[in-house]
Amino acid sequence: MEEKYSYIGRMLSANSRECVVSALTPQNEIPAFGSMLRIPMGEGQPEIYGVVTDVTLEEDGFLRQIAGSADISEEVIRDAQENRNVPIVIRVAFIGYMEGDKVLHLLPPRPPVTLTEIYPCTNRDICEFTRKLGYLRLLLNITNLPAGELLAVHLRLTAKAHVQMGDSDWAQRAVEEIMELLSGSPDGLIAVMGAIGDAELF
Amino acid sequence: MDNRHIGYITGGSLKEGFIARLTVPSEIVQEGSFVVVEDGPRVFYGLVTNIKLCANNERFTDAHTMNRFPASLRTYLAEHTLYTEVEIMPALMQNIGYAPGTPGYKAFDKNVDSAPLPVKMIPPHHSPLRAAESFDVAAIFGSPDDPEHFEIGSTREQGHPVAINMARFVERSSGIFGSTGTGKSYLTRMILAGLIRSRQASALVFDMHNEYAFGTASVDTGTGSKQVPGLKQKLPDRVKVCALGRGTRINGMVPDFDLMIEYSDVTPSDVLMLTRELNLRETTATTLHALEKCFKEKWLETFMEMKPGSPQGTVEEWADANNINVSAAESLQSKLNRLYHNDYMIGKTPYNVVSQIINALENGISVILSFGKYQTDLDYLLVANILTRKVRAEWEQRSEEFFAGKGIRPTPLVVAIEEAHKLLNREMASQTAFSLIAREMRKYSVTLLVIDQRPSQIDDEIMSQLGTRVSGWLGDDLDIAAVLSGLSGKDSLRGMLSRLQPKQEVLLLGYGVPMPLPIRSRLYDNEFWNQLLKNDKNAISTSEEIPDEEDDWLSN
Numbered sequence A: 001m002e003e004k005y006s007y008i009g010r011m012l013s014a015n016s017r018e019c020v021v022s023a024l025t026p027q028n029e030i031p032a033f034g035s036m037l038r039i040p041m042g043e044g045q046p047e048i049y050g051v052v053t054d055v056t057l058e059e060d061g062f063l064r065q066i067a068g069s070a071d072i073s074e075e076v077i078r079d080a081q082e083n084r085n086v087p088i089v090i091r092v093a094f095i096g097y098m099e100g101d102k103v104l105h106l107l108p109p110r111p112p113v114t115l116t117e118i119y120p121c122t123n124r125d126i127c128e129f130t131r132k133l134g135y136l137r138l139l140l141n142i143t144n145l146p147a148g149e150l151l152a153v154h155l156r157l158t159a160k161a162h163v164q165m166g167d168s169d170w171a172q173r174a175v176e177e178i179m180e181l182l183s184g185s186p187d188g189l190i191a192v193m194g195a196i197g198d199a200e201l202f
Numbered sequence B: 001m002d003n004r005h006i007g008y009i010t011g012g013s014l015k016e017g018f019i020a021r022l023t024v025p026s027e028i029v030q031e032g033s034f035v036v037v038e039d040g041p042r043v044f045y046g047l048v049t050n051i052k053l054c055a056n057n058e059r060f061t062d063a064h065t066m067n068r069f070p071a072s073l074r075t076y077l078a079e080h081t082l083y084t085e086v087e088i089m090p091a092l093m094q095n096i097g098y099a100p101g102t103p104g105y106k107a108f109d110k111n112v113d114s115a116p117l118p119v120k121m122i123p124p125h126h127s128p129l130r131a132a133e134s135f136d137v138a139a140i141f142g143s144p145d146d147p148e149h150f151e152i153g154s155t156r157e158q159g160h161p162v163a164i165n166m167a168r169f170v171e172r173s174s175g176i177f178g179s180t181g182t183g184k185s186y187l188t189r190m191i192l193a194g195l196i197r198s199r200q201a202s203a204l205v206f207d208m209h210n211e212y213a214f215g216t217a218s219v220d221t222g223t224g225s226k227q228v229p230g231l232k233q234k235l236p237d238r239v240k241v242c243a244l245g246r247g248t249r250i251n252g253m254v255p256d257f258d259l260m261i262e263y264s265d266v267t268p269s270d271v272l273m274l275t276r277e278l279n280l281r282e283t284t285a286t287t288l289h290a291l292e293k294c295f296k297e298k299w300l301e302t303f304m305e306m307k308p309g310s311p312q313g314t315v316e317e318w319a320d321a322n323n324i325n326v327s328a329a330e331s332l333q334s335k336l337n338r339l340y341h342n343d344y345m346i347g348k349t350p351y352n353v354v355s356q357i358i359n360a361l362e363n364g365i366s367v368i369l370s371f372g373k374y375q376t377d378l379d380y381l382l383v384a385n386i387l388t389r390k391v392r393a394e395w396e397q398r399s400e401e402f403f404a405g406k407g408i409r410p411t412p413l414v415v416a417i418e419e420a421h422k423l424l425n426r427e428m429a430s431q432t433a434f435s436l437i438a439r440e441m442r443k444y445s446v447t448l449l450v451i452d453q454r455p456s457q458i459d460d461e462i463m464s465q466l467g468t469r470v471s472g473w474l475g476d477d478l479d480i481a482a483v484l485s486g487l488s489g490k491d492s493l494r495g496m497l498s499r500l501q502p503k504q505e506v507l508l509l510g511y512g513v514p515m516p517l518p519i520r521s522r523l524y525d526n527e528f529w530n531q532l533l534k535n536d537k538n539a540i541s542t543s544e545e546i547p548d549e550e551d552d553w554l555s556n
Helices: A061-068 A074-082 A123-130 A135-140 A147-164 A170-181 A186-198 B071-081 B134-141 B184-198 B268-273 B284-304 B315-321 B326-340 B353-362 B377-403 B433-444 B460-465 B477-484 B490-498 B526-533
Strands: A009-014 A018-023 A036-040 A047-057 A088-099 A102-104 A117-120 B005-013 B017-022 B034-039 B042-055 B082-095 B128-131 B149-155 B161-165 B174-177 B202-207 B239-244 B257-259 B366-370 B413-417 B446-452 B468-471 B505-510 B517-521
Touching: A009 A088, A018 A047, A036 A088, A036 A123, A036 A147, A047 A147, A061 A074, A088 A123, A088 A135, A123 A147, A135 A147, A135 A170, A147 A170, A147 A186, A170 A186, A170 B071, A186 B071, B005 B082, B017 B034, B017 B042, B034 B082, B034 B134, B042 B134, B042 B490, B071 B082, B134 B161, B149 B184, B174 B184, B174 B477, B184 B202, B184 B366, B184 B413, B184 B446, B184 B526, B202 B353, B202 B377, B239 B353, B257 B353, B268 B284, B268 B377, B284 B315, B284 B326, B315 B326, B326 B377, B353 B366, B353 B377, B366 B377, B377 B413, B377 B433, B377 B446, B413 B433, B433 B446, B433 B460, B460 B477, B477 B490, B490 B505
Parallel strands: B174 B446, B174 B468, B202 B366, B202 B413, B239 B257, B239 B366, B413 B446
Antiparallel strands: A009 A018, A009 A117, A018 A088, A036 A047, A036 A117, A047 A088, A088 A102, B005 B017, B005 B128, B017 B082, B034 B042, B034 B128, B042 B082, B149 B161, B149 B517, B468 B505, B505 B517
């Protein structure tokens, strides 16, 4: 049966490369670092795909008070973690978009409008979008976090989706593509491969 | 690129050759591999002259760096960052057009010359590279099934048959070289068999060690029971065996005729050629000149019979009368005793064997002159030179008659000489009949087949005249340089020659082959003869015992 997800949040701000999302989900259902999200922009508009590059759990005054208390009951802590809607901010880097059935591994022509709903990707979405590997180029160009760490986690998650959909060679192809993309940068390649080695893809 | 391709062009120049990156493991390609670069309607044929391990960055060559990664990732990383590059010496190119049904087929000009041509352009980047297929080898070297061609061996990696055009081979003098033990004699035997079978020329073979006519026991097996057949045994109607001396048996077999040398056949230049063997003095030339002037062609017999009381008088009397130093003349007479009293020297032969040899050769029958028990350098040098001089003179005369519009062109003749450096070294080259053949006799249809293990000892001018060269392994740099003298691309070929396997691998070079190529030469075995004699009515079937394959390639 196909996986169905409801939206996980709405977009707060965006530029051509990335957007910031306010998540609605409980803390234990936050999209994972390196996982893929999709941002439908409405009828006749492209659907933007992105990868989670950062998750921030922000505090509010009440949490600060609880945390500062000497004696907190387990019940209060669980209530704060499971029921309290603390602000969760997710940063999503764009890795391409779909125009109808066509996958384009390019930055979107324009960013989504504010408060657009953000959805997690199903295995089918992931496999369809990542069948070709050009989007890895965009991931490697992200400069505000270690590319190796992001790629390692992303490949691990995405390879799992491909395996579940019957493609067990995807991880190898993806690693080869990364090697090709970094062939001119031995230091970068060694750093990225170090992280990918720890991801135990093979 | 399809799965036949082993790499693609990444650079290069006409001057320095092409550079290709391999897409297959480095061990697939060897130095000397015959490779083909495809460029649309044309192909480039070349030889791999260097193989180089390369890396995108030096850090990836460091095993310590690579060992940090898990094994599976290390493999992928090595595949992407480490690679092999080959340097290719382009030899020929050919316009082959497009395959029917492909886009360029209709537009291709069918009148384009499709013969292999010298390389005058280079293929573009990324042109696919592949190992030569059998049809490539046949396109360049000719089909082994063609009667004019002789299959001499096969390519080393794929084993595609390689043929040489015997008509072209005999157009110019040629050489077979290789250090001792590399199988020169067996290779020579096969080439001579191919030559005789092709009917492109007659061969006059000076068989110093009695191994070409009736064969020998295989020396490597040491049993003596395994006989390697000779050319006379396999091609009895096309080969005559001549033995030096009366009643000589060659390996227990009776020759077709015996060769005796008349005293009058010996000229002063023959004697001067034996300066080292006879330990002659510098004054000898003067004495010999005076003898010839006095007694014409009977100089040797007359001189050697000079003694007190003889009709010729004494040496002293003759020397005094002709203003020759007496002691020099007496010394010469003493030294010539060794020559004069040889069993095969005679005053007058009962029948003219030389004419029989010439007639046989003229009729397309090859003659093997076996030296029997006469195994000294003196015997070899003297007899080979005298006989060759006579044969050469005959061919020269017949050719001149043909050029003058009389008679027919004489049958092409190949004179095969073993231990060639004894006859063609720098001191003697100008004195022997062979040097003239190498230099000038091509127009008279006489060429040399030089067989030697020390080509550096052969006169440079003679070496430069050798068209086709077939060389086994050579260890000495001077010998390698001599074999490659006068050839283009010798720097690339030098390494190839020095790294041949000590047995069964030979490098084909020069005029008789369209491009240089290292090959695995054929085994001298039953299969060789069966294939050679197929559909040949005049040859006998293979019945003699021939050593098993592992014993076949024997040294000599």
